[in-house]
Amino acid sequence: MKMIRAIIKPFKLDDVKDKLIEAGVSGLTVTEVRGHGRQKGHTELYRGAEYNVDFVPKTEITVVVNADQVDQVVEAIVESARSGKVGDGKIFVTDVEKVVRIRTGETDTDAL
Amino acid sequence: MKMIRAIIKPFKLDDVKDKLIEAGVSGLTVTEVRGHGRQKGHTELYRGAEYNVDFVPKTEITVVVNADQVDQVVEAIVESARSGKVGDGKIFVTDVEKVVRIRTGETDTDAL
Amino acid sequence: MKMIRAIIKPFKLDDVKDKLIEAGVSGLTVTEVRGHGRQKGHTELYRGAEYNVDFVPKTEITVVVNADQVDQVVEAIVESARSGKVGDGKIFVTDVEKVVRIRTGETDTDAL
Amino acid sequence: MKKMIAKTATLLSGALLMPAMAFAEEAPKLDSGDTAWMITATALVLLMTLPGLALFYGGMVRKKNVLSICMQTIAIASLMSVLWVVAGYSLAFGEGNAFIGGLGKAFFSGVGYDTLSGTIPETVFATFQMTFAVITPVLIIGAFAERMKFSAVMLFTGIWVLAVYAPICHWVWGGGLFADDGVLDFAGGTVVHINAGVAGLVCALVLGKRIGYPKEPMMPHNLVLTMIGAALLWVGWFGFNAGSELAADGTAGMALLVTQVATAMAVLAWSVAEKMVFGKASLLGACSGAVAGLVAITPASGFVGPIGALAIGAAAGAICFCSVAFMKKAFGYDDSLDAFGVHGVGGMVGAVLTGVFASSTFGGAGLADGVSMASQVFVQIKAIVFTIAYCAAATFVILKVIDMVVGLRVDEEAEREGLDITSHGEQVLG
Amino acid sequence: MKKMIAKTATLLSGALLMPAMAFAEEAPKLDSGDTAWMITATALVLLMTLPGLALFYGGMVRKKNVLSICMQTIAIASLMSVLWVVAGYSLAFGEGNAFIGGLGKAFFSGVGYDTLSGTIPETVFATFQMTFAVITPVLIIGAFAERMKFSAVMLFTGIWVLAVYAPICHWVWGGGLFADDGVLDFAGGTVVHINAGVAGLVCALVLGKRIGYPKEPMMPHNLVLTMIGAALLWVGWFGFNAGSELAADGTAGMALLVTQVATAMAVLAWSVAEKMVFGKASLLGACSGAVAGLVAITPASGFVGPIGALAIGAAAGAICFCSVAFMKKAFGYDDSLDAFGVHGVGGMVGAVLTGVFASSTFGGAGLADGVSMASQVFVQIKAIVFTIAYCAAATFVILKVIDMVVGLRVDEEAEREGLDITSHGEQVLG
Amino acid sequence: MKKMIAKTATLLSGALLMPAMAFAEEAPKLDSGDTAWMITATALVLLMTLPGLALFYGGMVRKKNVLSICMQTIAIASLMSVLWVVAGYSLAFGEGNAFIGGLGKAFFSGVGYDTLSGTIPETVFATFQMTFAVITPVLIIGAFAERMKFSAVMLFTGIWVLAVYAPICHWVWGGGLFADDGVLDFAGGTVVHINAGVAGLVCALVLGKRIGYPKEPMMPHNLVLTMIGAALLWVGWFGFNAGSELAADGTAGMALLVTQVATAMAVLAWSVAEKMVFGKASLLGACSGAVAGLVAITPASGFVGPIGALAIGAAAGAICFCSVAFMKKAFGYDDSLDAFGVHGVGGMVGAVLTGVFASSTFGGAGLADGVSMASQVFVQIKAIVFTIAYCAAATFVILKVIDMVVGLRVDEEAEREGLDITSHGEQVLG
Numbered sequence A, B, C: 001m002k003m004i005r006a007i008i009k010p011f012k013l014d015d016v017k018d019k020l021i022e023a024g025v026s027g028l029t030v031t032e033v034r035g036h037g038r039q040k041g042h043t044e045l046y047r048g049a050e051y052n053v054d055f056v057p058k059t060e061i062t063v064v065v066n067a068d069q070v071d072q073v074v075e076a077i078v079e080s081a082r083s084g085k086v087g088d089g090k091i092f093v094t095d096v097e098k099v100v101r102i103r104t105g106e107t108d109t110d111a112l
Numbered sequence D, E, F: 001m002k003k004m005i006a007k008t009a010t011l012l013s014g015a016l017l018m019p020a021m022a023f024a025e026e027a028p029k030l031d032s033g034d035t036a037w038m039i040t041a042t043a044l045v046l047l048m049t050l051p052g053l054a055l056f057y058g059g060m061v062r063k064k065n066v067l068s069i070c071m072q073t074i075a076i077a078s079l080m081s082v083l084w085v086v087a088g089y090s091l092a093f094g095e096g097n098a099f100i101g102g103l104g105k106a107f108f109s110g111v112g113y114d115t116l117s118g119t120i121p122e123t124v125f126a127t128f129q130m131t132f133a134v135i136t137p138v139l140i141i142g143a144f145a146e147r148m149k150f151s152a153v154m155l156f157t158g159i160w161v162l163a164v165y166a167p168i169c170h171w172v173w174g175g176g177l178f179a180d181d182g183v184l185d186f187a188g189g190t191v192v193h194i195n196a197g198v199a200g201l202v203c204a205l206v207l208g209k210r211i212g213y214p215k216e217p218m219m220p221h222n223l224v225l226t227m228i229g230a231a232l233l234w235v236g237w238f239g240f241n242a243g244s245e246l247a248a249d250g251t252a253g254m255a256l257l258v259t260q261v262a263t264a265m266a267v268l269a270w271s272v273a274e275k276m277v278f279g280k281a282s283l284l285g286a287c288s289g290a291v292a293g294l295v296a297i298t299p300a301s302g303f304v305g306p307i308g309a310l311a312i313g314a315a316a317g318a319i320c321f322c323s324v325a326f327m328k329k330a331f332g333y334d335d336s337l338d339a340f341g342v343h344g345v346g347g348m349v350g351a352v353l354t355g356v357f358a359s360s361t362f363g364g365a366g367l368a369d370g371v372s373m374a375s376q377v378f379v380q381i382k383a384i385v386f387t388i389a390y391c392a393a394a395t396f397v398i399l400k401v402i403d404m405v406v407g408l409r410v411d412e413e414a415e416r417e418g419l420d421i422t423s424h425g426e427q428v429l430g
């Protein structure tokens, strides 16, 4: 099994989720994160004190799937998360050795 | 070493933490996340506008342990996080190549 | 490619970020987390009810780099995040099989 | 009742003669009790705007826009106050023609330490009126929230208060157009609420929808703020309504009572309607009901009794609920925070029903001699129509001109990122 | 002092004759100063509930229940207002028997634009009293927070205000049971606070503990809200206490002063106690101390002097601290937000000490001729006991009936998920 | 105007004779209207501190320190209230020498149910003054926020109010030092604002900077709170300024008007300056401008007219903006929330300009016979200089002594973790 972590623009979350479910994903987990990259942040000014906030709000989606689904899922994310502007985000794929469903104790593919 | 990430119900955190410490875990990291899966979310209604919120609040526990502790730790989590109802969550195990303790520079098993 | 996840003290974030950029990292992602470890938490008291809060606020930095950059990046983090006091945090390195840049569809090293 | 004092009251006879008028007809001298109440009332009405409306609206937007709502509120409030000194007060209450007052009182000339207006200092009357001129444009924010340029907001409200608010205020209270019609508008149902509601609707139509509306979720980010705002509006409204008597007397007392009763009833009506239609009664609904009730009782507050208040509250709660839950969806405009749905619609409900429940049949203060309920309702409707027509047309023209000069909307990226950071360089953390 | 005006004051002699009473004995006519103050006082008391109590309690619950507290507050406030018009005012203040008033004033019949009550319009008196009937049931929320069904909350408070509050109000201020006993309850220590506190304790016992209590952490989610609430309670309480004089005179002035002094002293007392026992003085403690002080000075406010205020404040702060920190734990009930621990206990402390410090020995206004401190204290305790007995029994019965009809508690899953979403379909984001 | 009533006004002649003084010269009796207003004004001034200042400052600190600000506010407010009863009122307003009053009124001895002060009960006068003694030390918090030990805060403010506030209050209003100079300080520009601002600056210098200042980001965590605070300060300030007339009359009315006008103008001035210099007008700027305007109009409020108010507001907004944006950076001290930059500087601007715009040339109430504008300005500056000198020296000594006894600053780790948890054992969640 593989874990796919995608950092996307927050307002794209709904679209990506819908596409993933269409692509047969049964579950996913979402984290609010902040990103630093090519997309620039903004400046905040408080009574003359200037702060450069160079992190922008991003949403991270984590989804674990069978190895054979990876390409399809990555494809689904790329399609639905793309706006074409800098800051659209990245996808990272890593290996997962074991999955357990807490409720039933089922493991691996059964647990997804 | 292995990284164990468990998505659990937020109110189970204290129980799970206690069990993990009992099981000999020396440290862990917790993240607030939102999950989508079999457990359904809820509907919110604002002046007639209806929104289906299909993410439920979850807590993610990340704990890195030696490879030989994995089964015991997974077992501990399953036991303490289970309520038997849909939405109890999942556990993912991945491989960790290197661990460093920032304070001392110790690495790998020494750093845990 | 490797994913480096560092759990650090929140007020060190700016220093670490600067050091990482110096070290040639092009992007990074930050998550607010809570940690439990050697560093003790605190006690809260509300009208006589005492709660031990044994999680402390931490910041997690995730950065994906080419395999050959790992040591340098780990070094940069250790240097800039160290305060010498308990609770300085940990660094975990895992393997990444695939990286995609959503905007362009570029993959792996090109996507970083 | 403001106009009665302001122009030594000749228009309403018999049943509507209140103690305050008796005072007004003797050579009036300062009454410390009335003055005490009116200074307090002025503070209460300002409280409605600052922080009342800022919070009521601020809680309903997405977190990235909450500071922009607050900033617009405080900046508009300040601009209106200054413009009121410069010319607004004079245009509304100075000597002039049927359409608008003159500039004789510009820069408050002639308003000194001992000038009286009825039994209170004119300074107090003028400041009390200032708080009305302050709140009215702020109400409009609800319609264009989350997408309008800050410079355009300031330009628009600055022009609007002089070109739309001041004349309509003059018609109703300053001795203008409606002076001889016997229109009943105790505390500003027409001048403030219908006026602001209609201007809001025009803004919503001219600006267009927010990006993503109605597909993307746009949930109120913090209804605790909205509740605080609604509560402060409620409490402050005692100043608005009972203060409009310009004295601490029996009419002010009744205005206090009916304000409380109508508002409470409207909360219950909205909540019950919501429970029946959607299955749950919500805090946002209760707060909206409260404001709907407050709006609707405004024109009626010195004219009706407790029974009338129950009826007006129930009607306002139920009708505004429908307007917000169904009408907006049906027509598809994006009145972001329902400035029209609550203030416009609630104002009309109140203005019409004032004509009904002011009658002594329903325990009201009674209609003027020889005026039937039907003819009073007709007069009320006429005033509504005039107000809508003038307000809509003038608001439209002002917006179009500003659109050409500086543009009305922020660009797409700024709207996505939120106005707090892009327009004001600050944000709410944590 | 309400009862004195309300029934033309025959019971207290000599030392307690205040200017307001002098007025009351001449053919009273409307006083604009008194009216100005009482309209303001009414606004202040409403402010205590909306948004005061909503925030005070709302900040102490877990985030998932904050909107439910706000919604319960506004919905109860509205229901009480309407019920007060329908029958409550009449049952409390109308002609009746020793136990309860009649229905002669139902729907405020006979309360018109020029009806007076002492030197103020009866509309103002009735609305002022309405705000007391509003706040009392809202205080009870603190005991059943985070677990009671919304429908049950509305049913319970609706029945309770008519069946428990109205009669007790009648006993003390409406010419009922205690009318000839010389009970000293200036602004409602017994009627409002002991009453609400005891009802709260019964609720806590009948409903049972929250799931997970006391093992799971149930920390207040946002004490800034609690601080705002406590501050608004404090400020609004000037209306509650000084307003209970029903006039702007020397007694009102003293009520203002002692309210401020006792409250400040109670904050210090609670904070010092907390520092000594637990090592740190907390904001929640300071806020709780403030409310304890306000509660305790309520019955005493028009009868004692600054020295009495210092003593009552110190006692209330220290004793309520103990009740909340130790007694609750010892007995093991879950009075979620300490409605009983602060209002019940504080109310009793105040009621008893009023009998002591009203004495002119301590700079108070003095006890009635021939009444010793001991006998006054006895009278005070008698009133407390009666109130507790009736309130507890009636509250218990009402709850049991409602439990059978609609059920009192939400189901386990709803309690876990939080009432905001499950009962009202909304939540606080971010 | 307080001093005029307080010492039966002998110093200002001719142009400044107001209605209130006419009353004061007859055998004064209680006026229910004046009393109504002054009780209300007292409530309004308390509202400025609780929750006004707590929120204004609380929103500007980092989230980990917000509860400590709230706690300091409520604890200081309580301590000051009690100390005012014990000795403060007597030291400020009791018979004494030119430097300080005596202890004749300690524990409010002689202040009873029917003692008058002018046309209002002395209890009301004393409580009104108490709220001034409460707010002044709370203003200083802004300078030492986020790093001072709670015990040191309490010790410092407790000593300061008796050793610094009470004497200066005595000089200006209690018949002391400045009594015969004709210093114009209507509502406390010198006593309250310059005094607090200077004390704040000394605190900032003695305590030193916060760890990480100015390198680490220290952004205001929630400007919605700051906006609520600023709004409540604004509304409450009507009590502060118009209440300082101690009557509900024409001067109170003008104080109301000019307060509103100057504040609004200062908001616009600060916002425009900010827009021009930094490119964006911010909510924090608008709120700061409002407070700057309120501070500056304070000494002038019963002496100037609307034109003066516009000028003073514009000057205060622009000058305080510069002081905060440039001066602090230039000198490098860490006045965390700009207690000096806004209250100190704004107070001086107002005190000096009062001397200018009180002149009838600018529509003011007029200077005393034979006093030229230049000489009045000179008198104003003299009072400022005296106040600064005494306040700075005394504050410095008090701080140094406390530093030796208990220490002023929390330790580094506590400062990093935040005072909420480390000093008070509680925090804001979610």
Ligand SMILES: Nc1ncnc2c1ncn2[C@@H]1O[C@H](COP(=O)(O)OP(=O)(O)O)[C@@H](O)[C@H]1O
Residues within 6 Å of the ligand: A007, A034, A035, A036, A037, A038, A039, A056, A058, A085, A086, A087, A088, A089, A090, C026, C027, C028, C029, C030, C062, C063, C064, C065, C101, C102, C103, C112
């Ligand atoms: N090497 C990296 N490691 C971890 N996260 C990264 C890395 N590079 C980019 N990111 C994340 O992806 C987001 C988008 O990257 P950015 O460079 O702004 O634009 P783009 O994705 O269009 O190249 C960043 O905000 C950051 O959260």
Ligand SMILES: Nc1ncnc2c1ncn2[C@@H]1O[C@H](COP(=O)(O)OP(=O)(O)O)[C@@H](O)[C@H]1O
Residues within 6 Å of the ligand: A026, A027, A028, A029, A030, A062, A063, A064, A065, A101, A102, A103, A112, B007, B034, B035, B036, B037, B038, B039, B040, B056, B058, B085, B086, B087, B088, B089, B090
């Ligand atoms: N394939 C997956 N990838 C990532 N997270 C998942 C996946 N499936 C489930 N989760 C997480 O686990 C949580 C629980 O899953 P759910 O299907 O609701 O119930 P259960 O764990 O009982 O099967 C989800 O809310 C989600 O956060």
Ligand SMILES: Nc1ncnc2c1ncn2[C@@H]1O[C@H](COP(=O)(O)OP(=O)(O)O)[C@@H](O)[C@H]1O
Residues within 6 Å of the ligand: B026, B027, B028, B029, B030, B062, B063, B064, B065, B101, B102, B103, B112, C007, C034, C035, C036, C037, C038, C039, C040, C056, C058, C085, C086, C087, C088, C089, C090
């Ligand atoms: N085994 C682990 N797995 C996951 N996170 C850990 C682990 N051990 C420590 N951490 C994280 O690192 C943080 C710092 O660890 P701690 O033991 O307090 O101090 P130190 O890093 O100095 O040894 C913890 O708060 C926790 O977030």
